[in-house]
Amino acid sequence: MNDPDRAGKEMHALVERLHPICRSMTGDGVRRTLEIIGESIPLDVHEVPTGTQVLDWTVPQEWNIRDAYVKDASGRRVIDFAETPLHVVGYSTPVEATMPLSQLREHLHTLPDQPGLVPYRTGYYAANWGFCLSEDTLRELQDGEYEVRIDATLADGHLTYAEHVVPGELDDEVIIVCHTCHPALANETLAGIAVAVQLAQALAESRPRHTYRFVFAPGTIGSITWLARNRNRVDRIKHGFVLACAGDPGRLTYKRSRRGDTLIDRAAAHVLSTREHELLDFTPYGYDERQFCSPGFNLPVGLLTRSPNEAYPEYHTSADDPDLVTPEAMADTLAAVREIVEVLEGNRTYLNLQPYGEPQLGKRGLYRSPALHKDNKQHQMAILWILNYSDGDHSLLDIAERSAIPFTALVEAARALSEGGLLDEASRQPSQSHGERA
Amino acid sequence: MNDPDRAGKEMHALVERLHPICRSMTGDGVRRTLEIIGESIPLDVHEVPTGTQVLDWTVPQEWNIRDAYVKDASGRRVIDFAETPLHVVGYSTPVEATMPLSQLREHLHTLPDQPGLVPYRTGYYAANWGFCLSEDTLRELQDGEYEVRIDATLADGHLTYAEHVVPGELDDEVIIVCHTCHPALANETLAGIAVAVQLAQALAESRPRHTYRFVFAPGTIGSITWLARNRNRVDRIKHGFVLACAGDPGRLTYKRSRRGDTLIDRAAAHVLSTREHELLDFTPYGYDERQFCSPGFNLPVGLLTRSPNEAYPEYHTSADDPDLVTPEAMADTLAAVREIVEVLEGNRTYLNLQPYGEPQLGKRGLYRSPALHKDNKQHQMAILWILNYSDGDHSLLDIAERSAIPFTALVEAARALSEGGLLDEASRQPSQSHGERA
Amino acid sequence: MNDPDRAGKEMHALVERLHPICRSMTGDGVRRTLEIIGESIPLDVHEVPTGTQVLDWTVPQEWNIRDAYVKDASGRRVIDFAETPLHVVGYSTPVEATMPLSQLREHLHTLPDQPGLVPYRTGYYAANWGFCLSEDTLRELQDGEYEVRIDATLADGHLTYAEHVVPGELDDEVIIVCHTCHPALANETLAGIAVAVQLAQALAESRPRHTYRFVFAPGTIGSITWLARNRNRVDRIKHGFVLACAGDPGRLTYKRSRRGDTLIDRAAAHVLSTREHELLDFTPYGYDERQFCSPGFNLPVGLLTRSPNEAYPEYHTSADDPDLVTPEAMADTLAAVREIVEVLEGNRTYLNLQPYGEPQLGKRGLYRSPALHKDNKQHQMAILWILNYSDGDHSLLDIAERSAIPFTALVEAARALSEGGLLDEASRQPSQSHGERA
DSSP: OOOHHHHHHHHHHHHHHHTTSOOOSSSHHHHHHHHHHHTTSOOEEEEEETTOEETTEEOOOEEEEEEEEEEOTTSOEEEETTTOGGGBOBTOOOEEEEEEHHHHGGGEEOOTTSTTOOBOOBOTTTOOOOEEOOHHHHHHOOSSEEEEEEEEEEESOEEEEEEEEEOOSSSOEEEEEEEOOOTTOIIIIIHHHHHHHHHHHHHHHSOOSSEEEEEEEOTTHHHHHHHHHTGGGGGGEEEEEEEOSOSSSSOEEEEOOSSOSSHHHHHHHHHHTTSSEEEEOOOSOSSTHHHHTSTTTOOSEEEEESSOTTSSTTTTBTTOSTTTOOHHHHHHHHHHHHHHHHHHHHOOEEEESOOSSOOOSGGGTOOOOTTTOGGGHHHHHHHHHHHHHTEEEEEHHHHHHHHOOOHHHHHHHHHHHHHTTSEEESOSOGGGOTTOOO | OOOHHHHHHHHHHHHHHHTTSOOOSSSHHHHHHHHHHHHHSOOEEEEEETTOEETTEEOOOEEEEEEEEEEOTTSOEEEETTTOGGGBOBTOOOEEEEEEHHHHGGGEEOOTTSTTOOBOOBOTTTOOOOEEOOHHHHHHOOSSEEEEEEEEEEESOEEEEEEEEEOOSSSOEEEEEEEOOOTTOIIIIIHHHHHHHHHHHHHHHSOOSSEEEEEEEOTTHHHHHHHHHTGGGGGGEEEEEEEOSOSSSSOEEEEOOSSOSSHHHHHHHHHHTTSSEEEEOOOSOSSTHHHHTSTTTOOSEEEEESSOTTSSTTTTBTTOSTTTSOHHHHHHHHHHHHHHHHHHHHOOEEEESOOSSOOOSGGGTOOOOTTTOGGGHHHHHHHHHHHHHTEEEEEHHHHHHHHOOOHHHHHHHHHHHHHTTSEEESOSOGGGOTTOOO | OOOHHHHHHHHHHHHHHHTTSOOOSSSHHHHHHHHHHHTTSOOEEEEEETTOEETTEEOOOEEEEEEEEEEOTTSOEEEETTTOGGGBOBTOOOEEEEEEHHHHGGGEEOOTTSTTOOBOOBOTTTOOOOEEOOHHHHHHOOSSEEEEEEEEEEESOEEEEEEEEEOOSSSOEEEEEEEOOOTTOIIIIIIHHHHHHHHHHHHHHSOOSSEEEEEEEOTTHHHHHHHHHTGGGGGGEEEEEEEOSOSSSSOEEEEOOSSOSSHHHHHHHHHHTTSSEEEEOOOSOSSTHHHHTSTTTOOSEEEEESSOTTSSTTTTBTTOSTTTOOHHHHHHHHHHHHHHHHHHHHOOEEEESOOSSOOOSGGGTOOOOTTTOGGGHHHHHHHHHHHHHTEEEEEHHHHHHHHOOOHHHHHHHHHHHHHTTSEEESOSOGGGOTTOOO
16 A cells, blocks of 8 residues: 555546546435445445434435436537536526527526636525536527426435544544535545545554544535534544545645644644645635534644645636546645654654753664764754653654654654663653644 | 715815914914814813923923014025924024024024925923024025024913813723824824814714724823823723824834734734735834833823834925825825724624534525625625634634734624624623733 | 954964864863963863763763874875874774775775865774875875874773853853863864853953853763763853854854743844844754753753854864964954843843833933934933833843844943933842743
8 A cells, every 4th residue: 555656546546437427415426426435445324314404504405317408409419417417507406498598598607717618516505407518618509499408306315425434542533524525526526535545545554543534425514414413522533634636736735723733733734844835724715624613613623635725727617627636646645644644643742761961872872973974864863852852841743843854753763762761651642742722 | 074085185174274383392383273173173172381290291381482583684584484483493492683694503403415495393491592494595694694583482381282082882992192292294293183183073973882082282291291180090091093194195104002912003903904004013212102102001002104203204394294295195094094993993702603513604695605706705705704713712803813804894794694693792892802912 | 351353362372272282072182271271261170080970971981192193115104193183083992003005994084075174083982993084195095004003092081171160249150161072173162262261351350240150071971071060050050151163254153042032042142133143943963052951951051153063164174273263253252252241241120210101301311312313312212112111021131122222232221211210120130031931
């Protein structure tokens, strides 16, 4: 699982396979998506009936679509759902009618500034219908009568979401959330799912300290449903992040949780600091971090993306296809996510057992002059930093932040110092690390 | 009163009318100035006798001047008080003499670097006399005898200042201070007075929450006198600012109070953030904020100017005349001051009544997708920010600072959310807002 | 002592005199160095026997060297200790042998990137021997047999260090530490010693408030030995700094103590702020501040250098000779150090005795308008700043930091205000000044 080439190819293959499926807030497209994910990691699939009260919301009716088209007078399908599910506005009500172009136009959505692309639109709670098409296609339509058909049903049913849990030593949980509700958006929706699947597989090979919970659910209503059904156990969530827009070639972007300085925020900032990246403060607009960071829950859950939502030109258009997503970018996202997990798992606070003056490293085989042994310099510096700051008040992450030494190098140095009898763990409660403020 | 064109013209007319009057620390010029202000807003005029002890100071003698000139041998007035009161050094002792130019020179003040301008000078506590003139005029003076006359009196009398109060729901006061002691300085002295008059008129039309107290007094000794006579009630002053240099075309400048992070400081910074502006930390040099921010009082009183004192070339010269001051600049100062007042009046801390997850805005008619409805985006974002941060710990101003959304847009969104049943006031004590530290 | 030219020349002469001596961690070279320093300031010399346990370390054997060379087949000394002590690796074991160049090479150290320079190397705890030479010299060596001799002894003896104390009014101590262990490194080792000697002489002329303790000791083991022997009295150390690399033409650099915001850190930052300079946060790599700032001691001890260790090309080479060190640079270091001492000595917290409004300065002869008397502006501003911030919570250094007025100008203004009856000392405990946080 540590071969980034292989992982990148596997992730891209998954994105390609999931891409054509028509997903929405509910319905069989979501179920089919979860079936395919379930081939890689076992999923616990939940079906929540229409009408269930979830926090301030109600689970909506289930929407399913079989076919949809607009035919011109010659019988040619000028807009065809079979081509891409983006062509139909999500949650469109069924329609079967013939109408002139002038009337049809009220139901057509284009992107005049990106005339070659089909937009993504939904009308979840609108009781209306519509088609999305490119501005170029629209311009070619001649006046005349058009046959319009949307063969869909909106009826009582279920909202579907799934969980995958990697059990750890502790009940303390790390939650990773991917939305599943968007049709045919490769980067926005599917790349994050693919990265999450690989991360889950990698975690399964170890016995992590934290329990890792992966949630695959429709955006907003899915997280709200999950939170409603898990309200009594949300205090187990010690860290978490939402994964989206995870495969485009842009730089990694981390948006802090509402609390802003929790361990996940600091771990992500430290890991990203060695890459071209961007850090954003919390804003109440984006993905499902909005729900986890609503003031009542206020959980330490951030958002990891590459290009953020609305910040890349292909966002919410037909150009967000598997060509936008690269194996290399997804492998880089996966690597960052795994490094973040390493910090969550490995952060400890130690005590220097010889705190008066520097201990004599040479007699313990721990010293090679950093001035002379350039190749060893980072390791030797890591040793000095850990000895100096291991006063019970500074965790390894604190030291990583101050020293700009990668966390993994500090873990290695701490191991050497522990083996040399110079270091002991100050605390077994790594979640309550120094610097984390509620 | 909301027509900025009309207000700008009214303010400029007031500046022009007040400009020729010879004001000083005391005397009839101040009284005449207050009479004219009193035509627009009712004033409570106070006369404090010479010799009254005020804090560490003593009210000085009153100075009045009727005429002053320097005549050359031909009897021509080469320096004439009737032309501009700047020609006489303030608080000059009376003089009636004939003397050669060489002796007269010791009493003449010019600006060699600005040879066309007459400087402004005073000698309040000096017991001397002098004339101010342009360097150009000085250079034209021929050797010979000059007749010198200053027909002035320095005698026991009064220090004159005035107050105008707009009563509010609360005893909590906002104090606005303008100095009245400078002759013929349009921007430095008079523009602030004109803005204050308009603000007072606008406040009178509403029933404000705070009580607004306008003080028109000579600089330094006037504020010291006011503070001495109101020492037992200064704790009512919850916010305040000094207004000066309020009409030149430069950008707005706010100098923070000594405490630096009080509500007035934050309100001014927020309002100015949408304009080209400058923020300055407190320094103990400037206008009457020095007295209000002396360590014994330490009141939340800042200074609002356009170009600050000493920072524009016309400062304290005859070029600080009504041409330097524009109706547009004064209207902009007035607008900023009114927005600051809106923050002081409107800052509230709310509680989101549905804090677990985002409430469903759609069913309450409060949702229009910010991604699709660009024109509505600020309002929708304001709704999301208020919902997320209304946890009892963040006031609207806190949210304005974090979100960079204008305060007025947040007020409007808070009203919509309150009407939708999603928001309630957390506290009725707006002065003790989060973020204000003593 | 206040003549910087004379002081600069004296310091340079001392550097030149000390430069040829072969110093190491122990031995007669250190003793000879201390003898010469003792000609300028009386020293208390300590001899600590080999084998003494000092914190986590043991005092090592004493190393002394009389002669060392490498002779080629013709009997010519191609490497000669008499030329510079840098030619022999410190703590080399004795050797007397003949060997081919190929075998000798394993004991030769050069700087390939700086082919004309001889490196400085030690092998304190290595039980090996070696020579240092320039890469140019090495390249000229012909194959063949070489006679190798190091006439040195490594045997039980003593570690030697010295103290010089300038007694003050208080037991509170300022510690100044110079390392004495490096042979023939003019800037790295000797310039700091020369500056310290001048500072001690200057302090002796006054009766300082603090007691000043100068420690001349070998790096690392010397400070560890001092700390071990003074462990019960280290709490007397209220401020301190290590002096090294004190004479090159580079800008002054101050590295903060581990605590980072102690009075010495702030004093040094304030003094350096008027010069081209660099401030560095603490890192656990450098000079003896590492020992004083180990977590068990955590003393307020920084490091003052010009170019920091490793940051100038002559560092630890034969080019770090008296030509690198200039009288001007050392005089500048001395001036900065004396200004820092002035802050430590002169920092006080005052109370404005007329805190309500500004006191009337004119009647006390303390006022000259800063707008009119430009030459007096700094003094008048210093008066206003001190009056405004002397509320018992702000020391003169706090005011210096806020106002950017030099500390000495504030001291002068405070004296004028005290004489004018407007100021009194708030506290007689200057070490516990506001802003110093543990």
